[in-house]
Amino acid sequence: MSDWTDDPTGGDMGEATSTPTGERDGPSGKEGLTLPSEVVGEPEAKQAQAHELEPDMSQEEEAERAEEEAIEKALVAETSEGDQELSPRSATPKVELFKEAGATLRIPEGSDSDIDVEVSDDQTMIINMGPQHPSTHGVLRIMMELDGETVLRTKPVVGYLHTGMEKTGEELTYVQGATNVTRMDYLSPLNNELVFSLATEELLGIELPERAVWIRMLLSELNRMSSHLMWLATNGMDLGSTSMMIYGFRERELVLGFFEKTTGLRMNHNFIRPGGVAADLPDGWEEDVELICDTIEASLLEYEELLTGQPIFRGRTEGIGILDPDTAVALSVTGPMLRASGVPWDLRRAMPYLHYDQVDFDVIVGTYGDTFDRYAVRFNEIRESIKIVRQVVERMPAGDYRAQDKKVTPPPRARIDESMEALIHHFKVFTEGFRVPEGETYVAIESPRGELGCYMVSDGSNKPLRMHIRAPSFVNLQSLPVLLRGGLVADAIAVISSVDPVMGEVDR
Amino acid sequence: MGDPLYAHGVDLAVFIIVVVRAVVAFAVLLVTVMLMIWFERKLISDMQNRIGPNRAGPFGILQTLADGIKLFFKEDLVPERSDRFVFKLAPYLSILPAFIAFAIVPVGGVVTIAGHPVELQVADPPIGILLLLAMSSIAVYGVMLAGWSSGSKYPLLGSVRASAQMISYEAALGLTVATVVLVTGSLSTRAMVISQAPAFWDWNLIRLGVVPFVVFLVAITAEVNRPPFDLVEAESELVGGFHTEYSSLRFALFYLAEFMNTITMSAVVVTLFLGGPDGPGFHFLPWLWPILWFLGKTFLFLFGYVWFRAALPRIRYDQLMDLGWKVLIPLSLGWLLFIAGLRINRVWGFAILGALVVVSPLLYRAVRIGRERVLSESRGPLQ
Numbered sequence: 001m002s003d004w005t006d007d008p009t010g011g012d013m014g015e016a017t018s019t020p021t022g023e024r025d026g027p028s029g030k031e032g033l034t035l036p037s038e039v040v041g042e043p044e045a046k047q048a049q050a051h052e053l054e055p056d057m058s059q060e061e062e063a064e065r066a067e068e069e070a071i072e073k074a075l076v077a078e079t080s081e082g083d084q085e086l087s088p089r090s091a092t093p094k095v096e097l098f099k100e101a102g103a104t105l106r107i108p109e110g111s112d113s114d115i116d117v118e119v120s121d122d123q124t125m126i127i128n129m130g131p132q133h134p135s136t137h138g139v140l141r142i143m144m145e146l147d148g149e150t151v152l153r154t155k156p157v158v159g160y161l162h163t164g165m166e167k168t169g170e171e172l173t174y175v176q177g178a179t180n181v182t183r184m185d186y187l188s189p190l191n192n193e194l195v196f197s198l199a200t201e202e203l204l205g206i207e208l209p210e211r212a213v214w215i216r217m218l219l220s221e222l223n224r225m226s227s228h229l230m231w232l233a234t235n236g237m238d239l240g241s242t243s244m245m246i247y248g249f250r251e252r253e254l255v256l257g258f259f260e261k262t263t264g265l266r267m268n269h270n271f272i273r274p275g276g277v278a279a280d281l282p283d284g285w286e287e288d289v290e291l292i293c294d295t296i297e298a299s300l301l302e303y304e305e306l307l308t309g310q311p312i313f314r315g316r317t318e319g320i321g322i323l324d325p326d327t328a329v330a331l332s333v334t335g336p337m338l339r340a341s342g343v344p345w346d347l348r349r350a351m352p353y354l355h356y357d358q359v360d361f362d363v364i365v366g367t368y369g370d371t372f373d374r375y376a377v378r379f380n381e382i383r384e385s386i387k388i389v390r391q392v393v394e395r396m397p398a399g400d401y402r403a404q405d406k407k408v409t410p411p412p413r414a415r416i417d418e419s420m421e422a423l424i425h426h427f428k429v430f431t432e433g434f435r436v437p438e439g440e441t442y443v444a445i446e447s448p449r450g451e452l453g454c455y456m457v458s459d460g461s462n463k464p465l466r467m468h469i470r471a472p473s474f475v476n477l478q479s480l481p482v483l484l485r486g487g488l489v490a491d492a493i494a495v496i497s498s499v500d501p502v503m504g505e506v507d508r
Numbered sequence: 509m510g511d512p513l514y515a516h517g518v519d520l521a522v523f524i525i526v527v528v529r530a531v532v533a534f535a536v537l538l539v540t541v542m543l544m545i546w547f548e549r550k551l552i553s554d555m556q557n558r559i560g561p562n563r564a565g566p567f568g569i570l571q572t573l574a575d576g577i578k579l580f581f582k583e584d585l586v587p588e589r590s591d592r593f594v595f596k597l598a599p600y601l602s603i604l605p606a607f608i609a610f611a612i613v614p615v616g617g618v619v620t621i622a623g624h625p626v627e628l629q630v631a632d633p634p635i636g637i638l639l640l641l642a643m644s645s646i647a648v649y650g651v652m653l654a655g656w657s658s659g660s661k662y663p664l665l666g667s668v669r670a671s672a673q674m675i676s677y678e679a680a681l682g683l684t685v686a687t688v689v690l691v692t693g694s695l696s697t698r699a700m701v702i703s704q705a706p707a708f709w710d711w712n713l714i715r716l717g718v719v720p721f722v723v724f725l726v727a728i729t730a731e732v733n734r735p736p737f738d739l740v741e742a743e744s745e746l747v748g749g750f751h752t753e754y755s756s757l758r759f760a761l762f763y764l765a766e767f768m769n770t771i772t773m774s775a776v777v778v779t780l781f782l783g784g785p786d787g788p789g790f791h792f793l794p795w796l797w798p799i800l801w802f803l804g805k806t807f808l809f810l811f812g813y814v815w816f817r818a819a820l821p822r823i824r825y826d827q828l829m830d831l832g833w834k835v836l837i838p839l840s841l842g843w844l845l846f847i848a849g850l851r852i853n854r855v856w857g858f859a860i861l862g863a864l865v866v867v868s869p870l871l872y873r874a875v876r877i878g879r880e881r882v883l884s885e886s887r888g889p890l891q
Contacts, residue, residue, distance in 0.1 A: 127661050134747060149665065149825060240735060240822025246556040306819070312736055313821045489665065489746075490739065490824045 086143035086155035138503035169467035173433030185505035226255035227448035276402025317372035321495035335450025340366035340373035347446035589659030599761035602650030605643035606768035655750035666749030683840035701784035736820035774809035
């Protein structure tokens, strides 16, 4: 803590600063307030000093004060995140300090080698950003150690949106599963459904009709566009460009409108299901898609004018939060972030799924790995998506939109009225679901945020024994301490935004 | 010199005129602020394909009033860890200078009321423009104390930013004002307006070269914390900046002060550089035209501010400081020397300009080499 907060009147603030120390022993704090650990000792001593400064305090007042303190401590214990929180240097293991500085794979030998000895604890202040903060994209909580306005150490604290969706997935049948996963990454729901369906189909070993595959590609790319547009919007907002936010939302609305027309819902579609897609594309979808592509292509040019060439924007993003390729790989960062660092790793190209090997598109790669590169990569990926969508429109084959496997997909509506068997199948599929052969699989696709993987274990029943989602936002978030190090608070905002975390996916 | 109103002593009529002037200015300023907030919201909505406020009154024009009333009835919260007295004092320190600074702005020409010549401005003190600088300095205290007394971290960061920003831009502001004072030969705002009156090309905007005008415009934008220099209350970084902990009427006062400063500063630009109420007049209602000219010019700047806000991202704190100290202050200082040289004669003027042109690249190079050295030294341990 610097000296301007350390004067006697600022004593309260001193206490607030060292709160994380007190919160560190959260679990033990539950046992009772009578057991202050050594770590809590320091602020208490400070308070004791403060007490001495006010000599004539009556017994009642003192009792009142004690009661207030007890309440406060109980509150701290209740809201503590325990070891997840950023604790002062003195209470942090060396290994963790090195990790925060980017030593991911190898901790330097001789642990008494100095890490940040030049800054002592009492010159810095730990500030808490989030979970309710305008630019933490939902409920991300970031604890930062600041020296003035310079960020030294960072720790993202997650879990505020934890809904147990992975566990829920084990309670739902494969038919119901898509409804569940679609709510994880709420900005690219179709990609979540896609990866779930791909994993299930791999276990089932069924072939999809061509049209279903192409429809999936169309939706997946449109979803990538809408997700990146949303990112452009929120990134603009974080950098103070409010107009960009509205424009981004405006264009995204077009895509969502098409989704609504196709799937019935703007988000959380449950449209891509094991065995194909839920319905065929609506009449006149080619014109709609063409309109979306044309409009977004035109407005991308406008955004370039508004942001890309804008000196203030360049100043805010260039050279900020640099992630070099080695560190990026070591931190298992994926998606646009990895590509911005110069690693041409795109699952659509590297390990093609659907029919991505049949369409022509470029993998956008950055050079410097800074915030501007991450912006540019996402920006140009929208263009590539438009390119893919146009090819999909051209090559969309006629045919069935789902596998006609009576055990997996429900029979067509018309058949139900005619055939008793169809009715029974329909009933069975939606109540009991289908059984999936024993086995395990891992399927990964390129979601707008990176490698979205689904690990699924089946014990032969109608529910997965274990369903795990490798969420790209979650993994990418761990690069934050490295990225934010040495930047300013304002840079931190730009960088957090450039990671593009979706908290629904992080906490699932 | 001074206000001609007091030339023949002070009688009752003069007293009444003074009071009426002050009250009218106060009321008009408040109403203008209300309209300005509405105008900003509406215009930004138009620029962003939105509708904007449209419920309260025609075109939502009473929205600000409704918001004000709502704020009035909200709970007035004083944080427990705050310095209560300073916390309550700060909003007033913020809003009073905004009012007072407007007093020196000449809104119109000189009219005769009850045999007294009356200048259409609240006051015309001999110190004139110095009052503006004094008031904008006091406004820093409002922001700084607000953040400091809140007893919370985000406001503290906000107020540290604010005081640094406002103080450093005051320097550039003062230097450009000095340039204007140099050619006017008086501190009085009325004298400045009169000296620009003869013709369009006598406006300080053209007479001084465009540089002081641009510097002044940038400096006051930073001074009143308007986008793109609004990092004091950068919502996405510091939540609400210095007024994070404020609510109810106290928050409204800060909000009001911000917009009032915007209006006052636009009016001051018009006074200093665009000839104030100067412009072609007509015989029909001769006192009205200067006022309309003044309003029109001021409106131009208000529009510009809203436009900035819609178009520009927020600048970063250190970049803002760089811009202030490394660009604006040297530039305005150099230009002041140049203008001063020209006041002696042409030879001196261009000699100084030549010297500046030679010296400044050298200085720039020296600074850059120094910075690179510092950077290369500091890079070691971080990597």
